[in-house]
Amino acid sequence: xxxxxxxxxxxxxxxxxxxxxxxxxxxxxxxxxxxxxxxxxxxxxxxxxxxxxxxxxxxxxxxxxxxxxxxxxxxxxxxxxxxxxxxxxxxxxxxxxxxxxxxxxxxxxxxxxxxxxxxxxxxxxxxxxxxxxxxxxxxxxxxxxxxxxxxxxxxxxxxxxxxxxxxxxxxxxxxxxxxxxxxxxxxxxx
Numbered sequence: 667x668x669x670x671x672x673x674x675x676x677x678x679x680x681x682x683x684x685x686x687x688x689x690x691x692x693x694x695x696x697x698x699x700x701x702x703x704x705x706x707x708x709x710x711x712x713x714x715x716x717x718x719x720x721x722x723x724x725x726x727x728x729x730x731x732x733x734x735x736x737x738x739x740x741x742x743x744x745x746x747x748x749x750x751x752x753x754x755x756x757x758x759x760x761x762x763x764x765x766x767x768x769x770x771x772x773x774x775x776x777x778x779x780x781x782x783x784x785x786x787x788x789x790x791x792x793x794x795x796x797x798x799x800x801x802x803x804x805x806x807x808x809x810x811x812x813x814x815x816x817x818x819x820x821x822x823x824x825x826x827x828x829x830x831x832x833x834x835x836x837x838x839x840x841x842x843x844x845x846x847x848x849x850x851x852x853x854x855x856x
Contacts, residue, residue: 801851809844
């Protein structure tokens, strides 16, 4: 596990350049190159599909480009981008659930999420990793998001509060429930 969230590299000069029509494209290009990998892996862990993760990250940056003039430098830029990316991911997941009429439990209707892990050519995990990913995919979106941020990104609850806007108590409860569900899934399927 490693923390893939890129440190804040942007200063007042960057924000001046992003607001200036003559330097806006270059400054935004720096933003994309700095954060695209971190956002991709956050999204990828949520939606599993390489192609869909790429599409969601592109949509994230498109939305950011369209509203960059409204960005206030009082917030961290990664937090702003992350919220856009996670909202796009959750919208995709909810759309998939509506289309497929999925339930939270694994059944024949949503088994594709679990089967998608092992069949994905970009996934090279061993059997234990496949089992863990399958367990994670059974979690409701909020629990999945909190678990991914704590387990893979090793973020503190304070960092997650900043990224999500969810209270620390609620995050701790979601993480606790996620861990228990994952343990139960692994015990039942191991």
